[in-house]
Each structure stands twice: as structure tokens, then as C-alpha cells.
Amino acid sequence: MVTPILHVHPLSSYCQKVLIAARVLGVPLQERLLNLGDPAQRAAFLALWPIGKMPLLEDQGQTVAEASIIIEHLQLHHAAGDARLLPADPVDALEVRFWDRFCDLYVMTPMQTLTADLLRPAPQRDAVATASARATLLKSYALLDRQLAGRTWLAGDGFSLADCAAAPALFYALAYVSLPGSQVALAGYVARLMAYAEVAAVIEAARPWFRHFPGRAGLDRRYYDPDA
Numbered sequence: 001m002v003t004p005i006l007h008v009h010p011l012s013s014y015c016q017k018v019l020i021a022a023r024v025l026g027v028p029l030q031e032r033l034l035n036l037g038d039p040a041q042r043a044a045f046l047a048l049w050p051i052g053k054m055p056l057l058e059d060q061g062q063t064v065a066e067a068s069i070i071i072e073h074l075q076l077h078h079a080a081g082d083a084r085l086l087p088a089d090p091v092d093a094l095e096v097r098f099w100d101r102f103c104d105l106y107v108m109t110p111m112q113t114l115t116a117d118l119l120r121p122a123p124q125r126d127a128v129a130t131a132s133a134r135a136t137l138l139k140s141y142a143l144l145d146r147q148l149a150g151r152t153w154l155a156g157d158g159f160s161l162a163d164c165a166a167a168p169a170l171f172y173a174l175a176y177v178s179l180p181g182s183q184v185a186l187a188g189y190v191a192r193l194m195a196y197a198e199v200a201a202v203i204e205a206a207r208p209w210f211r212h213f214p215g216r217a218g219l220d221r222r223y224y225d226p227d228a
């Protein structure tokens with residue numbers, strides 16, 4: 001069987017989500033570094049997936065878009081042994097999918113809003129949108145902290161798709177909005193996530209690129225020191 005191709009950039013939070021999942025599932029991938037700033041690469045990528053967002057999987061003639069769908073595809077068709085990120089029980093799987101959606105919509109999305117704002121020239125920055133994104137992150141942190149009380153992982157019994165989404169989303173979001181000191185369950189969870197071997201490996205691979213992350217000044221010094 002041909003090894004699936006994943007179009008990725010190591011800095012991209014959604015790509016990191018899939019790279020973590022592929023490691024947990026034991027699925028080898030051919031990683032194709034995608035530079036959307038290069039006009040020829042952008043045109044070729046848009047021909048494959050006109051929405052133009054990475055990651056994108058090419059697997060035996062099929063293109064598969066959207067990080068969560070790619071992860072389910074990898075689990076369905078390629079997972080090693082009994083490795084899983086979605087529980088077999090449909091009720092448990094629904095809970096995992098809920099927290100995956102939660103992390104994408106209410107942590108990744110506001111984090112991307114804050115990143116996109118910093119990439120614009122100062123006169124085009126949007127104070128209303130960024131204040132709203134910061135407020136959403138604080139609401140999300142509070143809900144995550146409540147969900148995590150007494151739990152090791154976000155949903156179900158083990159590390160799941162939801163944790164694959166949470167890890168890069170929180171990693172970057174925390175560069176913009178710190179955790180309130182009272183949220184000890186969420187703080188403990190972030191520490192567990194970052195120590196999880198597959199997450200640590202993906203963050204480590206991204207480290208040389210962090211100098212291009214516009215929120216780099218707020219990154220945890222354990223991963224990136226902008227002054228070093």
C-alpha cells in the first residue's frame with residue numbers, strides 16, 4: 001500500500017492536530033511541506049483543494065480535507081493494531097466529537113483570529129474582533145476547566161481526537177490569553193498534553209518555525225524564547 005501524502009506546514013495548528021493523531025494511530029505519512037506564500041505551490045494546492053486550507057490528505061487517489069475527517073479516515077483505513085482516537089461505542093464517540101468541535105470552533109478559531117490580526121498592517125487591525133476573540137477564549141477556558149475537573153483527558157476514557165484538537169489550539173491560544181490562576185484543572189491538563197510523547201514530538205518538530213509565529217512573544221519559554 002502506498003504511504004498517504006499529507007500536505008502540511010509544521011507551524012499550522014490544524015496540521016499539528018493531524019500529525020499528533022497519525023503518531024498515536026501509528027500511521028506513517030509522507031509529509032509534503034506546503035508553502036502557501038509561494039504562488040506556484042498555492043496554485044497547485046488550490047487545484048487539489050479549492051478551499052485552500054491545510055492539512056490535506058491524498059490517499060490512493062482520494063483527497064481528504066478537514067483535520068477531524070482526515071483523522072477519522074486514518075483510523076478507519078490505516079490505524080496500527082487496535083490504536084484508536086474515537087471510541088468504538090457511538091455514544092462515547094459522540095462526546096469525543098463534541099469536544100473536538102468545541103476545541104476547533106471556540107479555541108482554534110479565536111486563536112486564528114488573533115494571529116490573522118497580527119499579520120495585518122496596523123491600520124487594518126480590528127479591535128472589536130480581537131476583543132471578542134479574547135472573550136471567547138476566556139469563556140472556553142472556563143468550560144474546559146469545568147469539564148476537566150477530576151479527568152485526565154478531555155472526553156472518554158483515554159487520549160482521543162478531542163485531545164489532538166486541544167493540544168495545538170491551547171498551545172497557541174495561551175500565547176495570547178493566559179490561563180486565569182484559578183483554573184488548576186485546565187493548567188494540569190495543558191501540562192499533561194505537552195508532556196504526552198506524540199504531542200511533544202510534534203511541538204519539537206515545529207520549534208524551528210516558531211520565530212515566524214506572530215504571537216511568539218507570548219509562547220511558553222519552555223518551547224520558544226524569542227530573546228534567545
Ligand SMILES: N[C@@H](CCC(=O)N[C@@H](CS)C(=O)NCC(=O)O)C(=O)O
Binds near residue numbers: 066
Ligand atoms: N477547518 C479546517 C481548518 C484548516 C485551517 O484553518 N488551516 C490553516 C492553517 S492552520 C490554513 O490552511 N490557512 C491558510 C489560509 O487560510 O490561507 C480543518 O479543520 O482542517
